[in-house]
Amino acid sequence: MPVIRVEMLAGRTDEQKRTFAREVTKLACETFNCKPDTLHVVFSEIPRNSWATAGTLQSDKS
Amino acid sequence: MPVIRVEMLAGRTDEQKRTFAREVTKLACETFNCKPDTLHVVFSEIPRNSWATAGTLQSDKS
Amino acid sequence: MPVIRVEMLAGRTDEQKRTFAREVTKLACETFNCKPDTLHVVFSEIPRNSWATAGTLQSDKS
Amino acid sequence: MPVIRVEMLAGRTDEQKRTFAREVTKLACETFNCKPDTLHVVFSEIPRNSWATAGTLQSDKS
Amino acid sequence: MPVIRVEMLAGRTDEQKRTFAREVTKLACETFNCKPDTLHVVFSEIPRNSWATAGTLQSDKS
Amino acid sequence: MPVIRVEMLAGRTDEQKRTFAREVTKLACETFNCKPDTLHVVFSEIPRNSWATAGTLQSDKS
Numbered sequence: 001m002p003v004i005r006v007e008m009l010a011g012r013t014d015e016q017k018r019t020f021a022r023e024v025t026k027l028a029c030e031t032f033n034c035k036p037d038t039l040h041v042v043f044s045e046i047p048r049n050s051w052a053t054a055g056t057l058q059s060d061k062s
Numbered sequence: 063m064p065v066i067r068v069e070m071l072a073g074r075t076d077e078q079k080r081t082f083a084r085e086v087t088k089l090a091c092e093t094f095n096c097k098p099d100t101l102h103v104v105f106s107e108i109p110r111n112s113w114a115t116a117g118t119l120q121s122d123k124s
Numbered sequence: 125m126p127v128i129r130v131e132m133l134a135g136r137t138d139e140q141k142r143t144f145a146r147e148v149t150k151l152a153c154e155t156f157n158c159k160p161d162t163l164h165v166v167f168s169e170i171p172r173n174s175w176a177t178a179g180t181l182q183s184d185k186s
Numbered sequence: 187m188p189v190i191r192v193e194m195l196a197g198r199t200d201e202q203k204r205t206f207a208r209e210v211t212k213l214a215c216e217t218f219n220c221k222p223d224t225l226h227v228v229f230s231e232i233p234r235n236s237w238a239t240a241g242t243l244q245s246d247k248s
Numbered sequence: 249m250p251v252i253r254v255e256m257l258a259g260r261t262d263e264q265k266r267t268f269a270r271e272v273t274k275l276a277c278e279t280f281n282c283k284p285d286t287l288h289v290v291f292s293e294i295p296r297n298s299w300a301t302a303g304t305l306q307s308d309k310s
Numbered sequence: 311m312p313v314i315r316v317e318m319l320a321g322r323t324d325e326q327k328r329t330f331a332r333e334v335t336k337l338a339c340e341t342f343n344c345k346p347d348t349l350h351v352v353f354s355e356i357p358r359n360s361w362a363t364a365g366t367l368q369s370d371k372s
Contacts, residue, residue: 044108179287
């Protein structure tokens with residue numbers, strides 16, 4: 001049942017997403033006692049010019 | 063007022079989205095007693111390498 | 125696979141949510157060609173003092 | 187701490203996002219008494235064929 | 249059209265939300281050239297035991 | 311930078327959330343090469359009468 005949404009800056013590799021999806025599914029199933037086939041992990045990759053921290057776009061930071 | 067967000071794998075056609083938007087707006091207005099012009103339907107289309115189920119990226123499934 | 129999230133003002137009944145969940149699942153499966161058991165509908169009910177339109181909280185509108 | 191997510195039709199310029207991010211960060215820090223470096227602004231830009239209002243895709247409206 | 253979602257720790261007053269909603273609507277309409285009556289601001293107030301930073305729940309921080 | 315949102319049925323304990331937050335932060339920092347103090351984990355706990363799977367509210371399932 002849980003849906004885990006990872007919102008992060010764009011640019012990670014499929015291999016990083018593959019590893020994270022596998023490991024976070026194990027972690028969530030152990031911790032929250034749910035079955036893997038009901039668990040979704042969705043990556044939302046945000047371009048640097050669409051994410052600001054402390055009022056500044058990431059694309060404007062060196 | 064309701065905002066209906068549909069998060070799904072990328073690849074559906076505009077015609078499918080057109081049909082769903084029209085029909086879900088009718089359904090929501092009838093069921094929740096709201097006016098169509100205040101109802102938004104937003105599709106969030108996720109690439110197959112950004113959605114994992116049971117720990118495996120959709121792009122890695124045959 | 126699709127996750128349908130309905131963000132709306134709090135106050136609807138379980139019967140309204142039951143009806144909408146049943147019908148939107150049928151509609152989505154027909155339109156997007158997916159299986160019902162992979163489809164989730166999540167209602168996010170927002171209190172009137174946490175939703176503003178045109179700059180005014182719903183709780184401040186008559 | 188706050189995360190401010192702006193979901194809007196695609197097509198705005200970086201300059202518009204830069205201005206909004208700067209000003210909304212000031213506004214949120216003053217109003218909610220939080221520090222700028224803990225505040226994130228994330229823009230989610232939706233294509234016109236993925237946003238429907240009153241049952242019609244924006245891309246189908248003149 | 250824009251939907252502005254503010255995800256923050258629970259505990260702010262209606263007056264703070266009132267002020268922010270009014271001012272962010274003005275800012276967004278000026279910056280993004282949209283009409284106030286199509287702009288929604290939704291506050292999602294998260295309890296301290298449901299928000300973790302640096303691996304620690306806010307409720308566990310002094 | 312990443313914001314990890316966990317949307318799940320209400321009812322988990324603080325201890326389960328504490329464990330998951332700690333471990334997922336380690337996992338994300340190792341896998342995505344980011345710093346813990348920029349990583350947020352937000353739990354969104356959904357009542358059983360607000361989550362439907364296969365067209366049926368969880369609260370209507372035995």
